[in-house]
Amino acid sequence: MNKTLDxxxxxxxxLLLGALVALSVRGIVDPASAALxxxxxxxDSSAQFYHAVYRDRNLVLAVTGFVFLLSSMWRALAIxxxxxxxxxxxxxxxxxxxxxxxxxxxxxxxAGLVVLSILLWLRVRRDAASRLAR
Numbered sequence: 001m002n003k004t005l006d007x008x009x010x011x012x013x014x015l016l017l018g019a020l021v022a023l024s025v026r027g028i029v030d031p032a033s034a035a036l037x038x039x040x041x042x043x044d045s046s047a048q049f050y051h052a053v054y055r056d057r058n059l060v061l062a063v064t065g066f067v068f069l070l071s072s073m074w075r076a077l078a079i080x081x082x083x084x085x086x087x088x089x090x091x092x093x094x095x096x097x098x099x100x101x102x103x104x105x106x107x108x109x110x111a112g113l114v115v116l117s118i119l120l121w122l123r124v125r126r127d128a129a130s131r132l133a134r
Contacts, residue, residue, distance in 0.1 A: 002126065005119070005122060005123055005126065006123065008119060009116075009119040009120060009122075009123050010069070012112070012115060012116050012119055013065065013069050013077065013081075013116055013120075014069070015112075016109075016112045016113070016116055017062045017065045017066050017069070018062075019109075019112075020058045020059070020061060020062035020065075020109075021059065021062045021063070021066075023037075023055075023058060023105070024055050024056070024058045024059035024062065025059075027051065027052075027054075027055035028055065031048065031051060031052075031055075034051065034055065035047070035048075035051045037103060037105065038051060038054065038103060038105075039095055039100055039101060039102060039103040039106075040095070040098075040100055054091070057087070061080065061084055061087075064080060065077060065080055065081070068080060074120060074123050074124050074127065075124050077120055078117060078120035078121050078123075078124050081113055081116045081117045081120055082113075082117045082120075082121070084113055085110065085113045085114060085117060088106045088107075088109040088110040088113065089110055091106050092106045092107070092110065
C-alpha cells in the first residue's frame with residue numbers, strides 16, 4: 001500500500017502540474033487561442049490582462065509544485081495543492097456570475113487538485129506516523 005500511494009501521488013502530481021505548465025506555455029505562445037479555451041475571448045485590454053495573470057499564476061504554481069515534488073517536500077506540496085483548490089473554484093464562480101459558459105478544463109483542474117490534495121495529505125500523514133513510530 002505504501003509504494004502504491006507513493007506512485008499514484010507522484011503520477012497525479014506530475015500529470016496535473018505538467019498540464020498546468022502546458023496550458024500556461026500555450027497561453028504565452030498563442031494567447032488568443034488559449035483565451036478561447038479558457039472560455040472568454042481576449043477582445044480588449046482588460047480581458048487580455050486577466051488572461052495573462054491567469055496564465056502566469058498557473059505557471060508559477062506549477063513550477064513551485066515541481067520544485068516541491070523534486071525536493072520531496074510533501075507537506076509543502078500538500079499545502080500548495082490544497083490552497084490552489086480555491087483558484088479554479090474562483091474561476092468557475094466568476095465565469096458563472098458573468099453568465100459565460102464554463103470550459104471543462106476548470107472543473108477538471110478543480111477535481112484534479114482535490115484528488116491530489118487528498119493523496120498528498122494521506123502521504124504526509126503516513127510519513128508523520130512512521131516517524132513517530134521510530
